[in-house]
Amino acid sequence: MSTAKAFSSLALVSTPFIDDVSAKTRSKAIPWEGYQRANLITAEEFALLKRVDHQPRARVESILVTDGQQYALLYLNLLKKLARVDTMQYILVMIGDALTDHEERIPLFARAGESDPDLPFGPLLRAVDTQDEFVQLKAIQILTVLLGADSTPLQPQHLDKFLERLGDFLRSQTASQNSRDVVIQCLEAVLPRAEARRVVWGMPSIMAGILDILESRPSPQMTYQVCFCLWLLSFEVNIAQEINRKYDIIPLLTDIAKEAVKEKVTRVIVATFRNLVSKAPSANLPAMLVAQLLPFVKNLATRKWSDDEIVEDIAFLKDELAKNFESLTTYDEYTSELSSGHLSWTPVHESEMFWKENALRLNDREFEQLKILVELLNDSTDPLVLAVAAHDLGQYVKYCDRGKQVVTDLGAKARVMELMTHDNPDVRYHALISVQRLISQPWVR
Numbered sequence: 001m002s003t004a005k006a007f008s009s010l011a012l013v014s015t016p017f018i019d020d021v022s023a024k025t026r027s028k029a030i031p032w033e034g035y036q037r038a039n040l041i042t043a044e045e046f047a048l049l050k051r052v053d054h055q056p057r058a059r060v061e062s063i064l065v066t067d068g069q070q071y072a073l074l075y076l077n078l079l080k081k082l083a084r085v086d087t088m089q090y091i092l093v094m095i096g097d098a099l100t101d102h103e104e105r106i107p108l109f110a111r112a113g114e115s116d117p118d119l120p121f122g123p124l125l126r127a128v129d130t131q132d133e134f135v136q137l138k139a140i141q142i143l144t145v146l147l148g149a150d151s152t153p154l155q156p157q158h159l160d161k162f163l164e165r166l167g168d169f170l171r172s173q174t175a176s177q178n179s180r181d182v183v184i185q186c187l188e189a190v191l192p193r194a195e196a197r198r199v200v201w202g203m204p205s206i207m208a209g210i211l212d213i214l215e216s217r218p219s220p221q222m223t224y225q226v227c228f229c230l231w232l233l234s235f236e237v238n239i240a241q242e243i244n245r246k247y248d249i250i251p252l253l254t255d256i257a258k259e260a261v262k263e264k265v266t267r268v269i270v271a272t273f274r275n276l277v278s279k280a281p282s283a284n285l286p287a288m289l290v291a292q293l294l295p296f297v298k299n300l301a302t303r304k305w306s307d308d309e310i311v312e313d314i315a316f317l318k319d320e321l322a323k324n325f326e327s328l329t330t331y332d333e334y335t336s337e338l339s340s341g342h343l344s345w346t347p348v349h350e351s352e353m354f355w356k357e358n359a360l361r362l363n364d365r366e367f368e369q370l371k372i373l374v375e376l377l378n379d380s381t382d383p384l385v386l387a388v389a390a391h392d393l394g395q396y397v398k399y400c401d402r403g404k405q406v407v408t409d410l411g412a413k414a415r416v417m418e419l420m421t422h423d424n425p426d427v428r429y430h431a432l433i434s435v436q437r438l439i440s441q442p443w444v445r
Contacts, residue, residue, distance in 0.1 A: 014141075015181050018141065018178075022093050026090075026093060030086070032053065035082065048071065048074050052071070052094070071098065072109045072112055076120050076124075079123040080122065085130070085135060088132070092142065093138065096138060096142055109146060121158040125139075127139035128165050133179070137178065143162050143186075144190060148189040148190045148196075154193070154196075163199050163200060163203060166206060170183055171205045171209050180213065184210070184226060191229055197232065197236050210226050211247055214256065215252065217256075223256060224264050224265050228268050240280040241280040242283070244276070250273075250284065250288055251287070253269045254288075254291045254296065266300070270310055274316055276288075277320050281320070281324075286339045287339065287342075290342055297314055297321060300314045301315065301318055331358050333348060335369055338376070339372065343385045344384060355395040355398065355399050356399055359395065359396050362396055370396065373393060374393075374415075377390065377419075378412075378415055383424035386422065386427045386431075388430075390431045390433075390434050393412060393416060394430065394437045394438075398437055416438070418431075
């Protein structure tokens with residue numbers, strides 16, 4: 001897939017809920033006369049409102065052509081000072097209508113800050129904090145247009161608060177499906193901007209939220225949209241280096257691609273993998289090989305595709321994975337599996353010859369690989385990973401003279417003793433064998 005482009009059309013962020021409530025809101029009567037009598041709006045504001053209030057779309061459009069800046073300021077100022085929910089709904093719909101299919105009007109709202117530093121973002125961000133779902137989502141929709149446009153200068157305080165609220169919606173147990181749908185569309189729209197990618201990466205609530213959605217196996221459309229967000233994130237080198245280590249996305253995306261029924265889902269996942277390999281090969285190729293991505297990509301290469309870009313991406317992935325697979329030694333395979341965090345009963349674990357030849361290599365570079373093994377033993381909740389890690393620790397102790405002391409110093413002896421009471425019988429068995437080797441005298445050779 002080609003380089004990410006910014007999106008600025010409100011049509012991108014839309015749901016039937018927003019569209020239906022917007023249509024009903026346009027027909028509502030707002031008591032502007034009452035607001036004027038109460039001195040909540042000025043005579044000038046009242047006159048401007050009467051020119052466009054409940055007027056045909058063509059007439060409003062002609063007015064905005066000549067007086068767009070004036071109306072941008074009017075709408076934002078009204079949103080700032082009027083708090084009734086029905087009025088806020090109406091104002092937000094007017095702003096949305098002014099921006100829909102009119103990218104050239106985005107700067108009119110962005111420039112409102114020249115007369116009031118609180119504009120345009122202050123009133124919109126406060127609207128997101130109201131209790132009315134439509135007000136929240138319509139404000140988010142408009143903020144997405146402004147923050148996703150290259151013509152809008154981004155201030156960290158505005159972008160951070162906006163993305164924090166998106167994270168809140170994603171992680172909330174009470175958030176509706178409407179909210180989650182809008183949030184994912186908003187992320188698609190703002191993540192083409194590098195500033196947004198960097199902020200999102202620093203927000204675990206968003207990252208965990210989008211991965212929770214993927215793991216729930218949503219509809220093909222939602223799967224595509226979430227994967228599209230991951231693809232956009234993968235353009236940042238530091239994210240490409242860290243994302244699989246932190247969130248284990250390679251096996252997840254591989255499984256999703258294998259199950260995908262829509263070409264666009266496969267396409268965006270393959271494009272994400274290409275970014276991960278291009279920008280951080282050493283961080284991602286081992287995990288891809290462990291996830292058996294090479295045979296899957298070979299299979300993809302035999303299929304017919306309607307998009308030339310996916311053909312290129314598949315060929316690139318196949319070549320890179322094949323080169324790395326061919327250069328792997330048996331020990332490289334083992335360290336790749338360690339790095340991926342997905343230990344399973346591959347042949348190396350149960351090969352006595354492998355451990356005789358390679359146990360001491362776990363001590364290299366200040367016990368780098370051994371520390372990874374101990375980390376998996378401490379942190380994993382997967383019974384298979386724990387059983388294999390406990391087994392490997394026992395094999396290391398069996399064939400390394402200093403192994404007992406090193407394992408004890410790293411805190412792994414206490415951990416493997418804990419695992420002797422684990423719920424899983426395989427974990428208990430392999431932990432017991434390791435403990436016997438840790439306390440036996442002399443070492444068995």
